Amino acid sequence: MAGKPKLYYFDGRGKMESIRWLLAAAGVEFEEEFIETKEDLEKLRNDGVLMFQQVPMVEIDGMKMVQTRAILSYIAAKYNLYGKDLKERAWIDMYVEGTTDLMGMIMYLPFQPADTKEKNLALIIERATTRYFPVYEKALKDHGHDYLVGNKLSWADIHLLEAILMAEECKPDILSAFPLLQAFKGRTSNIPTIKKFLQPGSQRKPPTDEKFVAIVRKIFNI
Amino acid sequence: MSGKPKLHYFNGRGRMESIRWLLAAAGVEVCLYGSLLFQQVPMVEIDGMKMVQTRAIGNYIAMKYNLYGKDLKERALIDMYVEAVIDLNELLMTHILQPADKKEQHLATIVDKATNRYFPVYEKVLKDHGQDFLVGNHFSRADVQLLETLLMVEEIKPDILAKFPLLQSFKARISNIPTIKKFLQPGSQRKPPLQEKDLPKVMKIFH
Numbered sequence: 001m002a003g004k005p006k007l008y009y010f011d012g013r014g015k016m017e018s019i020r021w022l023l024a025a026a027g028v029e030f031e032e033e034f035i036e037t038k039e040d041l042e043k044l045r046n047d048g049v050l051m052f053q054q055v056p057m058v059e060i061d062g063m064k065m066v067q068t069r070a071i072l073s074y075i076a077a078k079y080n081l082y083g084k085d086l087k088e089r090a091w092i093d094m095y096v097e098g099t100t101d102l103m104g105m106i107m108y109l110p111f112q113p114a115d116t117k118e119k120n121l122a123l124i125i126e127r128a129t130t131r132y133f134p135v136y137e138k139a140l141k142d143h144g145h146d147y148l149v150g151n152k153l154s155w156a157d158i159h160l161l162e163a164i165l166m167a168e169e170c171k172p173d174i175l176s177a178f179p180l181l182q183a184f185k186g187r188t189s190n191i192p193t194i195k196k197f198l199q200p201g202s203q204r205k206p207p208t209d210e211k212f213v214a215i216v217r218k219i220f221n222i
Numbered sequence: 223m224s225g226k227p228k229l230h231y232f233n234g235r236g237r238m239e240s241i242r243w244l245l246a247a248a249g250v251e252v253c254l255y256g257s258l259l260f261q262q263v264p265m266v267e268i269d270g271m272k273m274v275q276t277r278a279i280g281n282y283i284a285m286k287y288n289l290y291g292k293d294l295k296e297r298a299l300i301d302m303y304v305e306a307v308i309d310l311n312e313l314l315m316t317h318i319l320q321p322a323d324k325k326e327q328h329l330a331t332i333v334d335k336a337t338n339r340y341f342p343v344y345e346k347v348l349k350d351h352g353q354d355f356l357v358g359n360h361f362s363r364a365d366v367q368l369l370e371t372l373l374m375v376e377e378i379k380p381d382i383l384a385k386f387p388l389l390q391s392f393k394a395r396i397s398n399i400p401t402i403k404k405f406l407q408p409g410s411q412r413k414p415p416l417q418e419k420d421l422p423k424v425m426k427i428f429h
Contacts, residue, residue: 052306052339063298069277070301077294086285090271093278 005030005060008044010219012212013205014107015068016056018100018162020204022072024197025158026079032203038219072096076155088150095136095148095156099163102132106166110208111216121170128167133178136160140180146187153191161188169207226253228267234424235413236315237276238264240308240367242412244280246405247366248287280304284363296358303344303356303364307371310340314374318416329378336375341386344368348388354395361399369396377415 005023009016011034023030035041035055045053051066058065061078065071076082076092083089105124112120139148148156164185167174175182189198197204216222227245229252231238241264245252262274269286273279284290284300291297313332320328347356356364372393375382383390397406405412416424 051302051343052309061295063295065298065302067302067305070298070305073301074294074298077297086282087269087271089285090273090278090282093281094273094275097275097278 004028005058007032008035008049008057008059009055010035010212010215011205012215013208014056014212014216017205018103018159019056019058019068019071019075021158021162021197022075022079022081022155024203025153025191025193026075026081027193028075028079030203035219036215041219069100072155081153081155081158083150083154084152088154091149092154092156095139096159098132098135099156099159102128103163103166106170107208109170110210110213111222124167125171125174128170128174129177132163133167133175133181136184137178137180140184146184153188157184157188158194161185161194166207226251227269228253230265230267231263232424233413234416234420236264236416236424239413240311240370241266241276241279241283243366243370243405244283244287244289244363246411247361247363247399247401248283248289249401250283250287252411277308280363289361289363289366291358291362292360296362299357300362300364303347304367306340306343307364307367310336310371311374314371314378317378318418318421332375333379333382336382337385341383341389344392345386345388348392354392365392365396366402369393369402374415 005028007016007019007030009032011032020030035044041055044050044055044057049064050057051064054066056066056068056071058071060071060074065074073082083092102124105120105127109117109120109124136148143151145151147153148160161184164175164181175185188194196202227250229238229241242252264274264276264279266273266279268279268282273282281290291300310332313328313335317325317328317332344356351359353359355361356368369392372383372389383393396402404410
């Protein structure tokens with residue numbers, strides 16, 4: 001009997017957060033096991049459940065899946081969030097890679113030396129507003145639909161919402177020049193499964209704080 | 223020339239090389255476009271789309287040419303194997319960018335990761351099922367990308383496969399697949415490793 005997917009990671013956003021978002025948006029309940037110490041990670045490694053000795057790891061459908069993108073692709077395909085054909089999938093992939101790049105920059109910010117933070121934050125804001133957001137704003141403008149691809153909710157929309165909210169945490173008015181993204185944000189946040197995930201008490205993790213940085217540094221000796 | 227995928231990149235490996243491998247393995251002829259650059263490269267004109275993002279392009283080609291497994295679970299395995307190989311490729315790609323005093327340490331890291339983290343996994347996969355290909359007893363993108371990486375790591379440490387007999391025979395076997403064999407011959411679109419002397423030119427393009 002297939003149980004709920006089980007997520008193995010630290011108690012923080014990191015690379016697992018996009019997976020939490022996608023499962024939640026798909027209405028899939030999941031369990032989590034948190035790695036809090038180096039010993040916790042070593043135990044998983046010694047148990048042989050981490051294919052490349054790394055997390056995220058998600059137990060799903062009898063597999064112990066690793067590699068964030070592999071996991072996300074599987075979930076998206078399984079829950080019909082990956083478009084209806086090859087071409088829609090191609091667009092979803094392109095869009096998701098863009099938001100992945102942006103969120104990757106934001107994810108690493110708390111781990112960077114204090115004296116580079118201001119510069120890196122400025123770069124994130126520049127990239128968000130000149131390289132990434134214009135692409136999604138234009139996509140929505142060109143077809144006039146509610147969703148990025150195929151007039152239907154997909155992984156691309158969920159990922160974009162996640163990226164928008166993360167970017168707003170860096171700069172609250174970051175969407176000021178993007179009216180369609182503002183509307184997209186409002187609309188997509190109201191989808192029942194997503195609305196639920198955005199409420200307090202959900203499995204969504206808070207912005208990366210000093211405590212999380214300390215845990216990760218300790219576990220990886222960095 | 224219309225109808226053939228068109229590759230936009232600089233004349234080197236970089237992030238386009240995996241795509242060249244996949245197209246070659248699938249027996250797809252490409253139109254060379256040379257050194258035109260956009261805000262984002264790689265870019266591949268294919269089937270009426272101007273595709274960017276290496277992974278998106280790789281996914282599309284793999285699906286289109288049936289190199290992505292027969293179902294969701296095979297695709298999951300292929301994705302896991304390919305993503306790990308991409309991680310190792312990233313390390314390799316940044317090797318030439320290392321300052322002289324960090325190069326030796328970086329090389330040691332590559333060798334350590336290759337021989338302790340990545341190669342043992344593929345060796346075990348081949349051992350456990352005893353088949354010729356990594357997934358589903360059928361040639362897939364995972365085999366192509368693994369071969370590409372094996373060859374690239376051998377370029378910096380020729381005996382890196384010494385402890386991996388099944389990877390050695392895998393390498394020979396996959397190299398002999400006709401489309402791949404052709405790609406490995408001189409005159410193909412395969413790019414050579416970036417030379418130190420060409421680094422300033424490449425850095426100039428991207429900065």
